Amino acid sequence: MGAARLRDQVVLHPAKYLRGLAAAFVAAGGRIFEGSRVRDVSVTAPYRVRTADGVVKAGHVVVATHYPILDRGLFFARLDAECSYCVAAGCRRAHHRRSWRSAPGARRTRSATTAST
Numbered sequence: 001m002g003a004a005r006l007r008d009q010v011v012l013h014p015a016k017y018l019r020g021l022a023a024a025f026v027a028a029g030g031r032i033f034e035g036s037r038v039r040d041v042s043v044t045a046p047y048r049v050r051t052a053d054g055v056v057k058a059g060h061v062v063v064a065t066h067y068p069i070l071d072r073g074l075f076f077a078r079l080d081a082e083c084s085y086c087v088a089a090g091c092r093r094a095h096h097r098r099s100w101r102s103a104p105g106a107r108r109t110r111s112a113t114t115a116s117t
Contacts, residue, residue: 038069 022032033049033056041061042048049056068075 038063041070043072 026032033051036051036053038049038051040048040050041063045059047058047061049058049061063069067079
């Protein structure tokens with residue numbers, strides 16, 4: 001398998017990054033709502049997000065889901081079911097602390113990334 005080493009690529013822990021981003025957002029006055037099933041979001045500001053439990057009004061709304069819940073662009077019709085895997089292992093040699101991604105044109109994209117734990 002051919003691969004390319006990417007210089008100056010950042011390697012980060014996604015959960016730690018997201019926790020820091022959420023903390024900064026809340027510190028700046030933002031509010032995060034989790035575990036709420038959204039039934040609709042109005043198309044103009046101030047936005048009204050309708051949930052099973054009530055309505056939230058906001059000047060800005062970020063819908064962060066894997067599956068598009070608002071059927072405005074028919075994106076659900078273009079989804080493909082996929083499966084991905086992750087393998088975690090310790091590296092003994094320092095030169096393994098890099099990032100690689102498979103070459104363009106490969107049937108499947110593969111990457112190898114190292115991170116501190």
